[in-house]
Amino acid sequence: MPDSTLSSRTVLVTGATSGIGYETARQLAERGATVLVHGRTSEEAQAAADRLVATAGVQEGQLHPYGADFAHLDEVEALAHTIVAAHPHLDVLVNNAGMAAPERHTVTADGNEIAFQVNFLAHYLLTCLLEPALISEPGGRVVNVSSSLHRTASIQWADPNRARRYSRIAAYAQSQLALTVFAADPRVTAVSVHPGVCDTALLPLYAHEGVSAAEGAGHVVRLCDPAVEIVNGAYYDRDERVEPAPAATEDRTVKRLNKLADLLVGRSAA
Numbered sequence: 001m002p003d004s005t006l007s008s009r010t011v012l013v014t015g016a017t018s019g020i021g022y023e024t025a026r027q028l029a030e031r032g033a034t035v036l037v038h039g040r041t042s043e044e045a046q047a048a049a050d051r052l053v054a055t056a057g058v059q060e061g062q063l064h065p066y067g068a069d070f071a072h073l074d075e076v077e078a079l080a081h082t083i084v085a086a087h088p089h090l091d092v093l094v095n096n097a098g099m100a101a102p103e104r105h106t107v108t109a110d111g112n113e114i115a116f117q118v119n120f121l122a123h124y125l126l127t128c129l130l131e132p133a134l135i136s137e138p139g140g141r142v143v144n145v146s147s148s149l150h151r152t153a154s155i156q157w158a159d160p161n162r163a164r165r166y167s168r169i170a171a172y173a174q175s176q177l178a179l180t181v182f183a184a185d186p187r188v189t190a191v192s193v194h195p196g197v198c199d200t201a202l203l204p205l206y207a208h209e210g211v212s213a214a215e216g217a218g219h220v221v222r223l224c225d226p227a228v229e230i231v232n233g234a235y236y237d238r239d240e241r242v243e244p245a246p247a248a249t250e251d252r253t254v255k256r257l258n259k260l261a262d263l264l265v266g267r268s269a270a
Contacts, residue, residue, distance in 0.1 A: 005227045007032030010090055012083060012130070014038045014070075014123065015097025017048040020145060020195055023217035024094060028224060029058040036083060036090075038097065042067030070097055070122035073110045073265055080129030090133035092224045095123040095179065096145040101171035105163065112264055113161040115168075119175035124182060125265045127190075134188050141230060142190035143223045146180045148237065151245045153177035155253075160260060180248045181257050184233030192244070193236040195219045 011028050015021035017039040029035045029052060037052075039045030045065035052058045064086070068079035083090070101115035108117050127134075127142055134140035153173035156162055162171050183192040195216035219238045222228055235244035247253045261267075 003031035003225075005225050009092060009224070009226070010034045010036070010087055011092040011094060011224055012036040012038060012066075012087075012090060013094040013096055014126070017044045019213045020216045020220065021094075021096040022048060022052075023212075023214045024096065024220045024224075025063075026052055026056050026058070027214070027217055027221045029062050030056055031221075032062075033224075034062050034064070036087065037063055037065045038079070039065065039067055040069050070118040071108050071114060073108075073117070073122065073125060076122045076125050077129065080126050084130060084133050088133055089136045090130060091140055091226075093127060093130055093134060093142045094145065094220060094224065095127065095142060096220070097122070098145070098175075101168040101175075103168055105161075105166040107161060110265075111161075113163075113166075113171055115171045115175045116160060116178070117264075119172070120178040120182070121261060121265050123179065124261045125267070127182075127188060128267065131188055139226055140188065141224075142183070142188050143220060144179045144183050144190060144192040145220055146183075146192040146194055146235070147173075147176040148194045149173040150176040150180045150248070153245070155181075155247070155257065155260075157256070157260065160264070177245060177247065178257060178261075180235060180244050181253055182261075183235070184248060184251075184254045185258060186232060189230065189232045191223055191230045191232075191234045191236060192248075193219055193223055194238065196238050 011033050013021050013025045016025040016037045025035045025037050037045050037049045045067050049063040049065045053060050068075040098119045106114040108114050180192045183190040
């Protein structure tokens with residue numbers, strides 16, 4: 001049912017073809033939002049949009065599919081430019097796309113450990129490039145779908161690719177810590193959220209059982225609602241605002257991470 005607070009909102013959801021991302025897109029669209037559905041390929045994004053129209057009663061005009069493989073930063077850059085041109089005003093960016101770090105150390109063509117790039121660096125680059133659309137009018141916000149595992153992590157500043165000592169859990173946790181720290185960047189109002197342990201492709205990293213992706217998505221959608229007041233850099237465990245790992249509240253760490261990310265994605269420091 002359309003919701004007056006979301007019916008005029010335009011929201012980009014990354015990784016919207018399955019799991020929490022798909023359910024987030026569905027719930028937003030059902031509440032009347034215009035949803036930009038991102039998938040690894042344009043075909044996957046279109047298939048997800050078609051499924052939403054067929055099964056959720058969503059209007060086709062509410063959905064706009066876009067493809068970009070986050071393992072290739074040039075595709076992320078192209079995605080951002082396409083979206084800014086088509087949607088110069090963007091109300092919400094949901095940085096949700098993610099992957100479990102592989103068992104074996106894997107480096108992308110851009111030279112970055114793959115989980116660090118897909119889970120954090122691609123979202124960093126996308127957010128920076130979408131900043132003009134997000135701040136074109138007051139109220140734009142970013143929701144980073146993070147993880148409670150960020151508390152177990154450390155950022156290996158001298159070896160972010162973890163080439164010297166690789167562990168898939170440590171690599172994944174590092175990417176989630178970086179995403180959580182990035183929410184405190186002052187350029188765009190942003191929060192991060194752990195949506196709970198959900199029954200998605202990432203479940204094996206956490207436990208054997210989890211709640212439904214729809215339930216986890218509900219916590220993400222709540223933070224997209226302009227009626228919910230947020231504070232830049234806040235971290236939520238489901239619906240409860242809690243303190244993140246100490247690094248996520250340190251200005252020095254935020255600046256250091258931005259400098260590292262700019263280097264790794266090939267951007268000139270702001």
